[in-house]
Amino acid sequence: xxxxxxxxxxxxxxxxxxxxxxxxxxxxxxxxxxxxxxxxxxxxxxxxxxxxxxxxxxxxxxxxxxxxxxxxxxxxxxxxxxxxxxxxxxxxxxxxxxxxxxxxxxxxxxxxxxxxxx
Amino acid sequence: xxxxxxxxxxxxxxxxxxxxxxxxxxxxxxxxxxxxxxxxxxxxxxxxxxxxxxxxxxxxxxxxxxxxxxxxxxxxxxxxxxxxxxxxxxxxxxxxxxxxxxxxxxxxxxxxxxxxxx
DNA sequence: CCGCATCCCCAAGGATACTG
DNA sequence: CAGTATCCTTGGGGATGCGG
Numbered sequence: 001x002x003x004x005x006x007x008x009x010x011x012x013x014x015x016x017x018x019x020x021x022x023x024x025x026x027x028x029x030x031x032x033x034x035x036x037x038x039x040x041x042x043x044x045x046x047x048x049x050x051x052x053x054x055x056x057x058x059x060x061x062x063x064x065x066x067x068x069x070x071x072x073x074x075x076x077x078x079x080x081x082x083x084x085x086x087x088x089x090x091x092x093x094x095x096x097x098x099x100x101x102x103x104x105x106x107x108x109x110x111x112x113x114x115x116x117x118x
Numbered sequence: 119x120x121x122x123x124x125x126x127x128x129x130x131x132x133x134x135x136x137x138x139x140x141x142x143x144x145x146x147x148x149x150x151x152x153x154x155x156x157x158x159x160x161x162x163x164x165x166x167x168x169x170x171x172x173x174x175x176x177x178x179x180x181x182x183x184x185x186x187x188x189x190x191x192x193x194x195x196x197x198x199x200x201x202x203x204x205x206x207x208x209x210x211x212x213x214x215x216x217x218x219x220x221x222x223x224x225x226x227x228x229x230x231x232x233x234x235x236x
Numbered sequence: 237c238c239g240c241a242t243c244c245c246c247a248a249g250g251a252t253a254c255t256g
Numbered sequence: 257c258a259g260t261a262t263c264c265t266t267g268g269g270g271a272t273g274c275g276g
Binding site: 161162163174175177178179181194197198199200201202 | 237238239240241
């Protein structure tokens with residue numbers, strides 16, 4: 001009979017940073033982009049070709065987000081038809097561990113659920 | 119076998135399990151629910167009270183998802199007004215590490231970005 | 237108490253066309 | 257080549273009410 005037991009604000013505290021992380025990795029394209037860049041620096045068009053199904057709009061928007069969050073660095077080369085290169089920052093690479101964990105867990109899970117035809 | 123040079127199918131391979139994982143942790147409520155249950159078994163209404171802002175519909179739906187994925191166990195007690203208890207399965211608890219990583223990274227990120235008023 | 241059904245809204249994302 | 261602008265679709269999720 002506790003009037004308002006806000007012990008669960010503790011949950012919230014635990015949750016916030018997790019949501020932050022998911023906010024960055026979430027959405028449909030953030031991960032594909034980050035992972036694509038894991039394989040080396042890329043130019044815009046190049047990425048669009050590699051990331052299956054992404055539109056220029058989305059790629060542009062997501063890259064901007066990632067840039068703001070300092071996960072990706074954008075470099076403009078003053079060539080004739082201007083070329084732009086994207087690369088993961090050191091900070092962006094720090095996601096490697098998180099992604100690795102997600103991947104490991106996902107693999108395990110896939111086995112488990114697929115075996116009983118979800 | 120591959121007529122088109124899909125070297126980036128390697129990315130895809132790396133990506134799939136990650137997306138699987140995000141599929142489960144993604145959405146607005148999966149994490150709040152899992153984390154709430156981390157703090158102990160809960161009944162439906164109880165969870166609804168603890169997880170700020172969630173509707174019965176969403177709670178119900180998400181719990182079902184989690185149950186299908188074997189992360190949560192649902193137990194119905196044959197009391198007069200039926201009561202239902204939810205708990206994390208061992209498997210569900212295996213997410214702890216992943217969540218921990220997300221949380222760690224999120225904390226770090228928050229510091230970094232908040233310091234320059236995102 | 238538990239939770240589904242219905243209706244509704246909005247933001248994420250897609251298609252297409254256009255500029256520097 | 258590297259994007260931007262515009263319009264449109266979709267489905268995730270909210271509000272409310274009912275049924276077991």
